Amino acid sequence: MKDAVAALFEQALDQLIDEDIIQATDRRVVQIENTRDPAHGDLATNVAMMHAKAAQMAPREMAEVIIDKLPPSKMIRYIEIAGPGFINLCLAQEIAFEPVINCLEHNEHFGHHGHTNERIQVEYVSANPTGPLHVGHGRGAAYGATLVNLLSARGHDVEAEYYVNDAGRQMDILAVSVFLRYLEKTGQCVSFPSAGYRGDYISDLGERLLRKSSISSKIKFNELLKNVIADSEEKKDAHIDGLIQNSKQCLGGEWWQPFDLALSAILSDIKEDLSEFGANFDQWFSEKSLVSSGEINMVIAKLEDRGHLYENAGALWFRSTDFGDDKDRVVRRENGETTYFTSDIAYIANKLSRGFDRIIYVWGADHHGYIVRIKAAAQALGFDPGRLTIRLVQFANLYKDGERLQMSTRSGSFVTLRELREDIGRDACRYFYVMRKADQHLDFDLSLATSQSKDNPVYYVQYAHARICRVFEGINDTPFDQNRGINNLADLTTQEELDLATTIGRFPEVIKRAADGLEAHLVCYYLQDLAADFHRWYNGSRLLVETLETRDARLALAKAVQIVIRNGLSLLGVSAPRSM
RNA sequence: GCGCCUGUAGCUCAACCGGAUAGAGCAACCGCCUUCUAAGCGGUAGGUUGCAGGUUCGAUUCCUGCCAGGCGUGCCA
Numbered sequence: 251m252k253d254a255v256a257a258l259f260e261q262a263l264d265q266l267i268d269e270d271i272i273q274a275t276d277r278r279v280v281q282i283e284n285t286r287d288p289a290h291g292d293l294a295t296n297v298a299m300m301h302a303k304a305a306q307m308a309p310r311e312m313a314e315v316i317i318d319k320l321p322p323s324k325m326i327r328y329i330e331i332a333g334p335g336f337i338n339l340c341l342a343q344e345i346a347f348e349p350v351i352n353c354l355e356h357n358e359h360f361g362h363h364g365h366t367n368e369r370i371q372v373e374y375v376s377a378n379p380t381g382p383l384h385v386g387h388g389r390g391a392a393y394g395a396t397l398v399n400l401l402s403a404r405g406h407d408v409e410a411e412y413y414v415n416d417a418g419r420q421m422d423i424l425a426v427s428v429f430l431r432y433l434e435k436t437g438q439c440v441s442f443p444s445a446g447y448r449g450d451y452i453s454d455l456g457e458r459l460l461r462k463s464s465i466s467s468k469i470k471f472n473e474l475l476k477n478v479i480a481d482s483e484e485k486k487d488a489h490i491d492g493l494i495q496n497s498k499q500c501l502g503g504e505w506w507q508p509f510d511l512a513l514s515a516i517l518s519d520i521k522e523d524l525s526e527f528g529a530n531f532d533q534w535f536s537e538k539s540l541v542s543s544g545e546i547n548m549v550i551a552k553l554e555d556r557g558h559l560y561e562n563a564g565a566l567w568f569r570s571t572d573f574g575d576d577k578d579r580v581v582r583r584e585n586g587e588t589t590y591f592t593s594d595i596a597y598i599a600n601k602l603s604r605g606f607d608r609i610i611y612v613w614g615a616d617h618h619g620y621i622v623r624i625k626a627a628a629q630a631l632g633f634d635p636g637r638l639t640i641r642l643v644q645f646a647n648l649y650k651d652g653e654r655l656q657m658s659t660r661s662g663s664f665v666t667l668r669e670l671r672e673d674i675g676r677d678a679c680r681y682f683y684v685m686r687k688a689d690q691h692l693d694f695d696l697s698l699a700t701s702q703s704k705d706n707p708v709y710y711v712q713y714a715h716a717r718i719c720r721v722f723e724g725i726n727d728t729p730f731d732q733n734r735g736i737n738n739l740a741d742l743t744t745q746e747e748l749d750l751a752t753t754i755g756r757f758p759e760v761i762k763r764a765a766d767g768l769e770a771h772l773v774c775y776y777l778q779d780l781a782a783d784f785h786r787w788y789n790g791s792r793l794l795v796e797t798l799e800t801r802d803a804r805l806a807l808a809k810a811v812q813i814v815i816r817n818g819l820s821l822l823g824v825s826a827p828r829s830m
Numbered sequence: 831g832c833g834c835c836u837g838u839a840g841c842u843c844a845a846c847c848g849g850a851u852a853g854a855g856c857a858a859c860c861g862c863c864u865u866c867u868a869a870g871c872g873g874u875a876g877g878u879u880g881c882a883g884g885u886u887c888g889a890u891u892c893c894u895g896c897c898a899g900g901c902g903u904g905c906c907a
Contacts, residue, residue, distance in 0.1 A: 283846060286853080296849060299887070309887070333850045334887060378907065420907050487906080565905050576833070576903080583905040590907050618834055619902045642835080644900085686843070689835065691900075693842065698856090702869050705856065713869050724866045756846095763846065775844065778854080782871095789862090789871040830869065 251348070251755060252282045252293065254325065255339065259297055262319035266305075271315065276304035284756065291330070291338035292752070299335040309335025346748055347739040349755030353810040354732060361757040361817050363405040370406045371601065372398050374612035375524065376413040379516045380424045381449055383523050383667040386614070389692065390643045391667070392683035392823070394612045395529035396770040397641075399821045404765035409606075411533040412524075413597060416513055417541055418590055422494045423447065424516075425509035429497055431456025432463075432508065433471055440471050443493060445486040455512050463507045469500045523668050527676060528823035540596045546588055549596040549631070550581060558630045568595075573626030594620075595627040602633045609637055610768070615644045615689070641768055646683065646692040655696075674699045680823040681708040684770040707778050711815060712827055714781040714788075718812040719828040721793050722805070728798060735806030738799040742807060746787035750807060753783050757814050761821070770822075777818045784811050 259280040266272045278300045285294045298313035305312055313331045320329070327340045353360040374394025377387050394410070401408045415421070427446040431453045434440045442448070459465075478492030479485050498505045517534075524531070540546050550566070553559050558569050559581065566582035568591075581592045601609050613620070625635040648655040648665070655665065671679055678699040685707065686692045704710045722730065742748070756776065764772040793804045816826040 283849085287850075290850070294850085299849080302887080336850065415907070418907065563905085580905045585905080589905070615835075615901060621834085644835080690843085691836080695842085704869065706869085707855080709869055713867080717867060717870085721866045759846080767847075775854085782854085785870055788866080792865070794866055830867080
């Protein structure tokens with residue numbers, strides 16, 4: 251609708267340029283917007299004000315000239331110039347319900363856009379497989395999953411990916427933690443390192459290792475302490491690194507038993523958790539594969555060739571300051587090991603070479619310091635950093651009964667995402683996590699999320715859907731005839747009905763805006779608006795009336811609302827219940 | 831110190847990439863159930879958009895400075 255109207259104005263501008271009233275270089279894109287105030291008609295545009303200055307005319311005068319050139323159209327009932335030079339349009343009554351017809355016709359595809367041929371990858375969650383997902387990961391998961399849905403609905407080819415950090419020091423710490431618990435289970439006395447992972451699941455994995463493994467070596471805990479710096483607050487890292495080194499040495503090839511056991515158990519737990527959360531991935535990309543494929547070394551060589559590396563104090567550095575970073579970064583440590591960042595460079599090179607037009611990273615806000623360096627790496631490798639979009643997700647604070655819940659990972663007593671889901675349900679989780687702008691702090695009120703009232707936006711929206719379903723179940727004589735409804739939409743004349751039709755017509759735009767701006771929260775606000783429009787209508791007028799023509803016209807409108815709510819909730823990964 | 835993000839009604843947040851009288855919900859107050867779900871609806875009240883400048887027809891939006899809060903700033907991941 252907007253596009254059609256915009257096209258009319260574009261034609262008018264073409265004319266004015268032909269007539270030399272406006273210079274082609276001064277031309278601006280026509281913006282049509284929904285009016286906020288009904289007194290301003292249905293749509294409004296500021297074209298006149300945008301072109302007035304260049305054409306050396308008063309805005310209102312410019313508006314008259316533009317309107318004069320506007321091709322005639324059945325869509326428009328009347329046009330008026332208002333305020334400082336706005337052009338307000340009132341649409342023809344006959345087309346007011348076009349969105350409803352459109353919606354009924356396209357059903358589950360209503361709101362979706364045609365193919366764009368743009369390939370986009372969205373990488374999200376990517377939590378280290380060192381433990382179960384906790385509530386902090388939930389927001390990234392919900393946001394990322396919704397983005398994937400939105401971008402698909404927008405017409406892009408989207409691939410969702412999870413980067414598995416299955417190499418590196420954190421994994422070694424995990425493996426040694428499990429191994430030490432295993433030693434405990436064999437009856438040894440172990441002083442557990444303060445830098446180790448402590449959760450109950452580590453002990454469980456130690457137990458499983460004892461039951462299933464075939465570790466032949468008879469290792470005494472004391473042997474592992476040989477030449478290892480004593481554990482202390484300042485030296486805890488050196489302490490655990492020593493334990494890891496000795497464990498690897500003593501275990502030899504058997505080192506991989508605790509390692510693989512822990513990795514596969516935790517990863518499959520994460521996969522199951524995310525799948526139950528409705529966050530689906532096309533690809534689980536292993537960091538280890540970058541090591542075994544030699545891509546890490548290749549990327550170092552490539553940077554070397556391009557002259558972006560230098561040696562200093564025994565380490566190999568990437569001169570990221572050439573690309574705006576405030577500090578150069580180490581790619582190979584003094585001890586010969588590469589860093590987490592080196593893997594990231596190899597990974598970004600791998601992603602970029604897979605031919606995506608756009609690559610989106612969803613990161614926790616604590617990673618914002620990495621944006622510059624990852625873009626620097628892409629640039630140093632000769633890629634256009636403009637292909638990368640990094641979206642930060644701020645942390646969510648959980649509240650229950652007005653009290654903020656503390657999440658301490660130290661004791662291992664954190665709230666897992668699974669616990670949260672079991673507590674308040676997937677629907678409320680998904681909705682609340684994306685309800686706010688992603689880069690904004692989120693207060694997640696658990697009491698509200700479970701409350702069954704209009705204060706709870708999830709229930710409010712779902713309730714509208716359930717109410718519609720119930721109305722349809724209430725038809726007991728002549729069945730609903732959609733064509734009869736469509737043919738009699740002119741029977742719908744109240745303000746509530748017109749408002750609903752307009753709101754339904756906004757849905758495709760909302761998807762476009764939300765997808766283009768990566769702003770998932772817009773879907774929530776939209777659905778709340780739509781639900782409010784519906785509840786208002788429902789409350790004031792009866793749908794199942796005697797006259798079949800009017801009844802079916804109303805039912806057609808109700809069905810369109812139902813479709814939009816279902817489509818919208820499905821983008822969010824939230825169910826649309828038939829009864830509540 | 832430096833970098834990034836944020837500051838809008840008492841609270842939680844919107845505001846269509848510069849537009850008209852800045853909008854919702856909660857909390858407060860007043861109303862609406864013999865009717866398809868009251869898990870709902872209507873109404874009243876609530877603002878110097880952190881502060882001060884600047885850019886222009888027009889600023890919550892863009893620029894500068896200041897104030898306040900959050901996060902980051904490892905040869906950690």
